[in-house]
Amino acid sequence: MSLLDRAELAPADPILGLTEAYNSDDRPQKVNLGVGVYLDESGKVPLLDCVRTAQQRLAADAKPIGYLGIDGMPAYREAVRGLVFGEESAVLADGRVVTVQSLGGTGGLKVGADLLRQLHPSATVLISNPSWENHRALFTRAGFRVDSYRYYEPALKGIDVDAMLADLRSAEAGTIVLLHACCHNPTGYDLTPEQWDDVIAVLRERDLMPFLDMAYQGFGFGVEEDGAVVRKFVESGLSFFLATSFSKSFSLYGERIGSLSVVTGSADEAKRVLSQLKICIRTNYSNPPTQGAALVTTVLGDRELRATWESELAGMRDRIKKLRRKLVSGLEGRGIGDMCFIQEQLGMFSYSGLTSEQMIRLRQEFGIYGTDAGRMCVAALNDRNVDYVADAIAAVRH
Numbered sequence: 380m381s382l383l384d385r386a387e388l389a390p391a392d393p394i395l396g397l398t399e400a401y402n403s404d405d406r407p408q409k410v411n412l413g414v415g416v417y418l419d420e421s422g423k424v425p426l427l428d429c430v431r432t433a434q435q436r437l438a439a440d441a442k443p444i445g446y447l448g449i450d451g452m453p454a455y456r457e458a459v460r461g462l463v464f465g466e467e468s469a470v471l472a473d474g475r476v477v478t479v480q481s482l483g484g485t486g487g488l489k490v491g492a493d494l495l496r497q498l499h500p501s502a503t504v505l506i507s508n509p510s511w512e513n514h515r516a517l518f519t520r521a522g523f524r525v526d527s528y529r530y531y532e533p534a535l536k537g538i539d540v541d542a543m544l545a546d547l548r549s550a551e552a553g554t555i556v557l558l559h560a561c562c563h564n565p566t567g568y569d570l571t572p573e574q575w576d577d578v579i580a581v582l583r584e585r586d587l588m589p590f591l592d593m594a595y596q597g598f599g600f601g602v603e604e605d606g607a608v609v610r611k612f613v614e615s616g617l618s619f620f621l622a623t624s625f626s627k628s629f630s631l632y633g634e635r636i637g638s639l640s641v642v643t644g645s646a647d648e649a650k651r652v653l654s655q656l657k658i659c660i661r662t663n664y665s666n667p668p669t670q671g672a673a674l675v676t677t678v679l680g681d682r683e684l685r686a687t688w689e690s691e692l693a694g695m696r697d698r699i700k701k702l703r704r705k706l707v708s709g710l711e712g713r714g715i716g717d718m719c720f721i722q723e724q725l726g727m728f729s730y731s732g733l734t735s736e737q738m739i740r741l742r743q744e745f746g747i748y749g750t751d752a753g754r755m756c757v758a759a760l761n762d763r764n765v766d767y768v769a770d771a772i773a774a775v776r777h
């Protein structure tokens with residue numbers, strides 16, 4: 380008997396399963412709204428001009444590819460820290476923040492989860508209900524019990540903040556609370572600055588450990604604006620974890636480039652935390668890859684390229700907002716006047732409020748693929764398919 384006999388067949392990933400079904404659908408008008416990537420007007424993952432130029436510069440000055448340090452490329456780490464904490468940040472100057480390069484946002488979450496598990500093995504992790512589907516899986520796999528706090532309330536078509544605060548208030552000290560810094564996936568609903576203040580007050584009062592996940596910086600209102608949440612946490616004086624990703628904002632999905640920062644209470648604590656983080660990394664994949672870090676560092680370190688990036692990011696953000704408006708007005712024109720909330724949501728995703736039966740009908744009758752929970756990727760809409768999608772939604776709603 381082989382050990383491998385014990386391997387059970389795991390269920391397929393629900394989102395990837397959706398893409399497989401989409402790929403084998405031969406209707407030409409089909410639309411895949413299940414994807415978690417930004418697509419441009421032609422329906423493709425864009426290559427940003429700033430990235431293309433950085434690629435060319437790096438190719439023109441080709442260098443040998445040695446190992447990076449365990450915590451990644453120093454210039455990359457500095458660039459990330461400036462971007463998320465602000466160049467003038469006092470916590471950076473005080474040496475209280477450790478930052479490591481990670482394999483995308485997911486890698487940052489996992490390394491952070493591994494460290495937390497070592498520091499507090501019996502802690503519970505609270506994630507929002509609903510949340511990105513990998514949050515639960517990742518923290519469960521890291522050894523934690525994962526529960527949720529209330530967040531989206533269908534009846535409100537928004538966040539039930541009182542319920543969220545009540546759930547956080549009843550959490551045990553030391554509980555780890557996963558929070559989406561901006562552009563909540565899957566709902567598109569973010570806390571207001573005042574609501575963040577209330578959440579921070581409860582985190583402090585109950586002695587909870589915040590873990591911010593910022594996978595969409597720049598897709599809400601702008602790089603600075605979206606990063607304001609991080610600064611709020613810094614100002615609060617709390618220690619916290621922060622995972623970031625350049626997958627979406629630089630359209631660098633396959634490079635696996637992100638970061639994990641831990642804001643600690645002192646420079647001495649930071650030193651100890653970094654030494655432990657390095658063990659987590661070393662025993663998983665030893666050290667991170669070079670290319671994504673080199674691209675991001677080249678762009679962020681060059682005034683002109685950085686300006687190009689910010690304007691390309693604004694272009695992606697504005698295009699999504701335009702598509703939200705277009706979908707809403709298309710629906711209004713078809714007699715569906717109660718879906719204007721789609722315009723207020725932020726980021727790539729929209730909780731459409733459609734039932735699972737309606738989502739299944741969209742799939743079966745129209746070849747429009749979104750998740751059963753009603754999540755649609757607005758960034759996969761374009762001028763050619765938005766009317767068709769509005770027609771189909773109107774048909775399943777009537």
Ligand code: PMP
Nearest residue numbers: 415483484485511564594624626
């Ligand atoms: N967090 C959230 C909320 C996400 O939506 C995603 C990407 N779908 C990630 C983290 C991870 O992104 P990455 O591809 O950089 O690992």
